[in-house]
Amino acid sequence: MSIQITEYIDVRERAVELGCNPPTGLALLPRNYDIAGSKDDLVYEGSTLEIRTLWRQARISETQIEKEGDRFPHIHERYAEWIGPVIFISASVLSQDPHAVSVALGVLSNYLTDFFKGVPISSRKVKLSLVVEDVGGYKRIDYEGNVEGLARLPEVIREIKNHE
Amino acid sequence: MNEAIVAFQARCGEVAKECQKFCFMSRAKELQAEAREVLISLEEEARVLKEEMIAREDEDSANAALSLEAMMRALANELGMWIALKEDKPGLAWDELISAQNTAGMAMRAHDIADNLGGYVERLHIMEKLLFPPQMFFSPGMVIDRSECSICGKEYSECDHIKGKAYMGKMCTRIIKEVKELREISVVYEPVDKRCRIDKIIDEGVAREPLSGRIISDTSAE
Numbered sequence: 001m002s003i004q005i006t007e008y009i010d011v012r013e014r015a016v017e018l019g020c021n022p023p024t025g026l027a028l029l030p031r032n033y034d035i036a037g038s039k040d041d042l043v044y045e046g047s048t049l050e051i052r053t054l055w056r057q058a059r060i061s062e063t064q065i066e067k068e069g070d071r072f073p074h075i076h077e078r079y080a081e082w083i084g085p086v087i088f089i090s091a092s093v094l095s096q097d098p099h100a101v102s103v104a105l106g107v108l109s110n111y112l113t114d115f116f117k118g119v120p121i122s123s124r125k126v127k128l129s130l131v132v133e134d135v136g137g138y139k140r141i142d143y144e145g146n147v148e149g150l151a152r153l154p155e156v157i158r159e160i161k162n163h164e
Numbered sequence: 165m166n167e168a169i170v171a172f173q174a175r176c177g178e179v180a181k182e183c184q185k186f187c188f189m190s191r192a193k194e195l196q197a198e199a200r201e202v203l204i205s206l207e208e209e210a211r212v213l214k215e216e217m218i219a220r221e222d223e224d225s226a227n228a229a230l231s232l233e234a235m236m237r238a239l240a241n242e243l244g245m246w247i248a249l250k251e252d253k254p255g256l257a258w259d260e261l262i263s264a265q266n267t268a269g270m271a272m273r274a275h276d277i278a279d280n281l282g283g284y285v286e287r288l289h290i291m292e293k294l295l296f297p298p299q300m301f302f303s304p305g306m307v308i309d310r311s312e313c314s315i316c317g318k319e320y321s322e323c324d325h326i327k328g329k330a331y332m333g334k335m336c337t338r339i340i341k342e343v344k345e346l347r348e349i350s351v352v353y354e355p356v357d358k359r360c361r362i363d364k365i366i367d368e369g370v371a372r373e374p375l376s377g378r379i380i381s382d383t384s385a386e
Contacts, residue, residue, distance in 0.1 A: 074307070079354065117279075
């Protein structure tokens with residue numbers, strides 16, 4: 001299992017720059033959000049579609065960065081590992097409803113447990129990135145490991161928040 | 165779950181146990197073929213039962229029937245692999261093994277009656293490593309503009325179905341409708357679809373089939 005924490009760009013400023021809705025709660029960001037030349041270049045991970053549906057069914061509210069009428073395409077790659085979307089977690093979620101992060105990740109873990117049925121244990125690899133907003137700026141957490149290891153992420157987020 | 169499905173599940177369990185006795189290289193090919201026929205006829209019975217459950221709108225039973233259908237298919241595929249190996253058809257044997265792996269996984273995702281197949285799935289993957297040389301595969305990377313849900317026909321991003329889950333006896337898949345851009349074709353060791361394998365390797369002007377190592381044709385190798 002590997003967890004790497006790095007600095008990330010100002011998510012809200014970037015949204016304005018690209019002509020997108022600045023996220024206010026939980027949001028799913030395109031994979032190239034930080035480097036895309038323009039809004040037309042933004043591409044979501046393919047798994048975004050499933051996560052969006054699962055969160056909607058679990059009544060987890062998400063800010064869609066697409067403005068009305070916008071639709072960003074999705075990448076389709078046929079690798080055995082599961083590559084998740086970039087999940088943005090705003091400072092307001094962390095301070096007012098920290099439980100929402102555990103619930104959102106729990107929904108994801110349950111889905112992945114089913115997703116990996118029929119896949120040998122050694123091949124069940126997950127890649128997921130979180131972007132956390134706090135007073136000190138934005139931090140990106142890159143996770144690589146198995147499904148069970150996702151349970152560690154809320155603790156990592158708390159550590160980042162306490163460190164600020 | 166519907167009583168007819170419960171009874172059929174018990175029958176499938178008994179037949180599968182008997183047929184697994186033929187899932188070894190040393191077993192006679194004609195006995196393996198007979199066992200395979202028994203499994204194929206059970207798979208057909210499962211399909212008929214599934215249609216009945218769909219007609220009754222009994223989703224749990226329809227998904228259980230789909231799972232049983234896939235279990236019988238997976239075992240038939242495995243026997244197909246052993247038979248193909250004996251007939252010196254490594255390409256067909258590979259396809260049968262990969263189908264067995266995929267179908268066993270589908271059985272597990274379709275209904276929790278197949279939750280005990282974990283060990284069988286691991287066995288199929290061990291066989292891949294033991295019986296065949298390491299293979300390389302193609303994996304495309306595309307940007308998709310529009311895709312459709314196989315269950316409801318709506319835009320996939322707008323419906324409530326999830327690909328890989330069973331709904332009323334059918335597995336949901338995402339049907340790609342519009343490709344914006346083909347970004348890459350990668351050569352990988354761990355693809356999703358192991359049937360997209362490289363089927364010819366040219367070394368020093370000689371083309372070989374990677375599973376058997378046989379020379380395919382000297383003239384086509386450039």
